[in-house]
Amino acid sequence: MWLERMKSWADREKPIKCTKKKYEKEDNNTRWKKAKLVKDYDYYICDFCNKEIKIEKKWEERSGGIVNIPFRVKNKDKVTVALHNKCLKPLLQKIKEEEHENNICARNK
Numbered sequence: 001m002w003l004e005r006m007k008s009w010a011d012r013e014k015p016i017k018c019t020k021k022k023y024e025k026e027d028n029n030t031r032w033k034k035a036k037l038v039k040d041y042d043y044y045i046c047d048f049c050n051k052e053i054k055i056e057k058k059w060e061e062r063s064g065g066i067v068n069i070p071f072r073v074k075n076k077d078k079v080t081v082a083l084h085n086k087c088l089k090p091l092l093q094k095i096k097e098e099e100h101e102n103n104i105c106a107r108n109k
């Protein structure tokens with residue numbers, strides 16, 4: 001499953017950056033009608049857990065971001081994914097496990 005996903009991620013250009021918006025009320029005006037829709041923050045969607053990765057201005061406050069994972073597929077040798085820092089290890093582990101299973105299956109054929 002994860003190997004298939006890695007292949008599909010290799011086909012896309014790069015993880016999509018999304019923008020969260022919020023309504024900002026103008027000063028001295030509490031009427032909702034006048035509220036403006038403004039940008040709140042940008043985020044990626046984690047390819048592992050599908051939750052938001054908020055893009056903080058200071059990188060040391062970020063919980064994740066764009067990562068290149070060495071992975072041979074088609075004419076590429078890496079796949080770009082959006083990941084939380086904590087999601088990198090489990091993803092690499094899953095890939096390793098699946099590659100191992102595939103090797104066993106190939107040998108038994």
Ligand SMILES: [Zn+2]
Nearest residue numbers: 046049084087
């Ligand atoms: Zn995650």
